[in-house]
Amino acid sequence: MWSPSETPRPEQPTGRQPTVLMTAVKAGRVNQGRVLQALHDLGPLSRADLARLAGVSRATIGSIVQPLLERGLLAEGEPQRGATPGGKPARPLWFAPDSPPLAAVHLVPGWVEAALVSADGRILAAASGRFRVTAPAATVVDCVVDRLNAVLAGSAARALGVGIAVGGIVESTSGTIVACNLMPELSGLPLGPLVSERVDLPVHLDLHPRAQAIGDRWSGPGRGEQSFASIYIGEAIGAGLFLNGAIHCGPAGAGGEIGHTVVDVRGRTCRCGQRGCWETIATRDWLREEAARLRLPAAQAMTTALLAGLSAAGNADAKELFERYAHNLALGVVNLQQILAPGLFILHGDVIAGGEALRGRVERQARSQLPPRSAAEPQITFGSAHDRTTLLGAAGLVLSQSFPLVG
Amino acid sequence: MWSPSETPRPEQPTGRQPTVLMTAVKAGRVNQGRVLQALHDLGPLSRADLARLAGVSRATIGSIVQPLLERGLLAEGEPQRGATPGGKPARPLWFAPDSPPLAAVHLVPGWVEAALVSADGRILAAASGRFRVTAPAATVVDCVVDRLNAVLAGSAARALGVGIAVGGIVESTSGTIVACNLMPELSGLPLGPLVSERVDLPVHLDLHPRAQAIGDRWSGPGRGEQSFASIYIGEAIGAGLFLNGAIHCGPAGAGGEIGHTVVDVRGRTCRCGQRGCWETIATRDWLREEAARLRLPAAQAMTTALLAGLSAAGNADAKELFERYAHNLALGVVNLQQILAPGLFILHGDVIAGGEALRGRVERQARSQLPPRSAAEPQITFGSAHDRTTLLGAAGLVLSQSFPLVG
DNA sequence: CTGGGTATGTACGGGCTTCTGACATACCGA
């Protein structure tokens, strides 16, 4: 039961994308999505609150919310007194504790993690497993389905669907892994349909940084934000761009390859073949090389946490390197801000260990590098340390697909 | 009668953006916009064609189109025989020759151009004027209104509205010019409301590169494209980003400042204070400096056309510089492609004079700099030489605002 | 000249959604 929910119509007179019209029922789904989003953004709200928020009548909100209550996705909380005396107390709406859960998978080279997530973002069950990077595709699929079945077994209610986040290049419309540098066996694998058939649930496949961005939006620092960039800085660098209320996705799932934007055209050669990619000066590898050059202690095991410690302890070389690393990180942020002006940048991965010392430095650097005329100063935030964001985002993929926010 | 058409609701419980819901009538407007877009993309189409294109019944298209016919925006053409024999000949729909026109203004330092544009993108009348860059704001407003009245007088039908494209930083929601480096007198000027009051028409103000992108979309190489970047390369560099069927606009109208993204962090200092902005190696100024360094003939008046000529004539230095310039241009394109993957890049401004020789070089350079795994190779196109695109785009602003394509 | 075939445009009822106004409900305080 493979269901990308929007199968492209088979034949079009021209080669371009079809013109798609708005329908009453589509409008209804969009509105349901907007209400869910508002609840996620602002916490439990009564129908009256939602009506004021959207500028519509309470009756309208009632009719939008009704199907969600009947499906068991939402539930009414205890009546609560408002600030003003008098009046009927409002019954806040919130995600039902026993709502149909969402299944999520995070697949990276050699490792897979599956989880069952409640609609309000709590992880109900989790299971993970390792596999050989060189394992054949079938083994990987088995591993994914195994872990998925393990977490699905823990729930009496049938899950709404499965979201899969993959590190690599994917085509989300067909659910196919186009390429995966570190697991070449998976290239061309239609993982979405395969898993969908085995677990008999709709499956949504997408890029890891994009899922991460959705996770930030649903239950991270991006909550309630209209635009932000969610950047992963680890062995590689990628970004999920949330722009004007929707995750950005180029043709065939491209985009977000911010790690391979050139910032130092005469710099060192990147493994992608280009010179001076951001990755060459902003990943841990760069940090360790520079640390070794400066003969810092434990250079080969250098982390942002260690460096922050050395810097705070007064090591001049470490201090300089720390500042330079912040500068390098800020470079990519600044470029993105100039182009898209998301305003908010949520950093994940290795940098998080650098803590407030690093965050503040990056933010200061970024702001000083931007022209003062910029209306809103960009804000830098770190994701949470125990990084379940991607997993939550994978779950959010299911909701995003079920309730599209934009027509 | 200032009308940004979507005045934000006055008071919200929270500080964030309001939740906005979909309405039947909104859906109707969106569908009207989609139909107009399809017509603009594909030329005159019958109702049956449109129905097939959108996958809906002919009756639906009929009801969508009816109000547009009654408003005089569209008209039925002569019955035309289809390819197959038999059947009632289709009556193609197209923009009415006597449809209500759109007014457009292009305002740059020292110069203003106004035009009356028909709905199908023909320029019906034009007027331009100069003013001193240091002139007070009132003078500039007078100049704009004068030229506007001049072109408006030529039409019996009342115009739908006025679109104004401004080189500078604007806030489109309030119609205010936030800052304008080369005309500091205009900073903070609420040009939109001022003009709207004087000509008694709704006015839509936006950034020059964004208007340019809309122009490309409505009547340029971007026609029918879902995503592309429209880049202006002149004394400065700016970009309008058309992403997934909508023009991208950051908070307060920010974004698109691609000229000040860093590509050569150890390069020369930009006037913005940063080092190695794309502008420092991709504008005409760089070209002339390098030409002078190489002692090329007419270095101080060097243009891409001249350089292309010298290169074709066999001048080795010119050839090398030409290639290097193409490389520099490609740098920005590649970065944008990595981040957003628009797939299509429409270049305007000085570079156009470089002709196919330059276009081909930039495209080749860009493709060679991108990893081969990229699904779709980026395409480079030049705008038309007699560049009326911005003016047409300013007119398109009016339509875009009247018929939003995305709910 | 006539009738079959085909494709276009339109009329009508049905379903879905939101909007408006009115009504029942629930709590507070006098």
Add this chain to the structure above:
DNA sequence: TCGGTATGTCAGAAGCCCGTACATACCCAG
């Protein structure tokens, strides 16, 4: 016990899209 106030709901109306059926217009074969 009775106003005052805020919440949630019900019924009717309006707007939009959808499916079907019907009138229209043309070609072509006989």
